[in-house]
């Protein structure tokens with residue numbers, strides 16, 4: 522890890538991925554301890570009408586509780602939050618969420634850009650973001666904004682994912698701090714604890 | 715749908731937003747000062763891009779000098795998306811559990827707060843009609859936005875929405891066919907005027923206006939998420955004042971009363987469908 526990296530700087534971990542990154546997310550959650558220091562806030566693309574099942578599927582592997590927040594719910598450490606189907610999930614202040622049903626962004630609702638940009642605005646350099654594999658360009662603008670505000674950015678190595686449009690789009694748009702394969706991402710996130 | 719920002723390259727400071735909401739309040743009496751900041755900011759950026767306006771300062775000038783532009787501005791920054799029988803399980807729940815309670819009252823009053831283009835109103839009218847209670851309902855439907863209120867009163871929607879409307883309706887344990895309630899003309903769905911003829915459509919701003927009537931049932935769905943907690947608290951008080959004791963309040967699927975100051979004056983009737991009942995004055 523580079524000398525300037527100070528893990529205490531980061532107050533929230535945001536993760537973006539498409540439907541295909543579900544197995545990767547599940548593996549990440551399997552490895553994070555139940556008293557993880559950070560809140561884990563995730564936006565995964567999902568089917569519009571599928572309201573049930575997603576949270577339950579992630580709960581099987583996760584050691585932390587998994588929730589789909591209601592509007593204005595508190596953001597707590599050692600919790601996993603996933604954006605509800607058909608809502609954008611935003612970080613309103615460092616302490617609580619907001620939801621919105623505004624139009625699709627990058628053909629998606631929830632959209633990773635919306636989550637990441639709101640995180641960058643609310644938490645500035647206290648955000649650590651991970652962008653996983655996916656088949657569209659959602660998340661690239663969000664990564665850029667987090668980078669600009671001084672947060673830390675990690676992209677899944679496009680050479681190691683089956684759908685690499687999403688990580689590649691981010692790399693084309695903005696400098697990032699790390700490009701790692703899934704196993705290294707997991708190690709990195711465990712080290713943050 | 716609007717063009718979305720291709721790049722998030724306009725930087726807006728909190729200060730700019732405050733100047734904007736102050737100007738709007740002073741000139742037009744609308745108070746956006748307590749909207750949830752994260753999504754409000756995105757909306758303003760979208761408006762700037764849509765009209766090719768470079769700074770918030772210029773947007774303020776345009777709003778102050780062009781009241782027609784201001785009407786468009788309101789339409790742009792508010793979120794009007796809605797559906798017939800949005801969240802079908804909610805309407806099914808109303809049909810099975812709440813309408814029987816209303817049925818015990820000789821007449822009852824319903825308020826659709828933030829009704830948008832009125833799909834929610836028509837959904838409820840269809841339910842009441844199918845359960846034989848429509849003639850006993852006194853209904854108000856309100857919104858901040860004149861353009862959507864007009865559309866709601868006309869009960870007229872783009873044909874492309876029909877498939878979704880039908881799918882939703884089918885999930886509410888319907889007693890009829892949706893076809894019985896509308897005709898199609900020139901690529902638009904026209905609902906039977908009898909479904910809205912008893913409804914009073916009125917302009918009402920949840921951020922500044924007061925209670926105007928007492929109700930047995932209030933819908934206030936998918937608008938509170940655009941407000942910050944201060945404004946949510948104001949609205950909950952307004953809704954509380956507008957309900958009879960024992961009256962019901964329905965919120966949107968992901969809205970919650972947990973954090974509100976007066977949550978102890980309500981009882982949770984159904985946590986999943988977000989139906990609450992006023993139990994204290």
Ligand SMILES: C[S@@+](CC[C@H](N)C(=O)[O-])C[C@H]1O[C@@H](n2cnc3c(N)ncnc32)[C@H](O)[C@@H]1O
Nearest residue numbers: 792793796828830858859919920921935936937
């Ligand atoms: C997403 S729609 C909700 C429509 C419907 N209730 C539903 O759940 O489908 C939100 C509506 O809230 C209205 N709105 C926004 N701010 C408002 C305010 N301060 N007072 C009243 N209505 C407001 C908007 O104009 C918009 O029509």
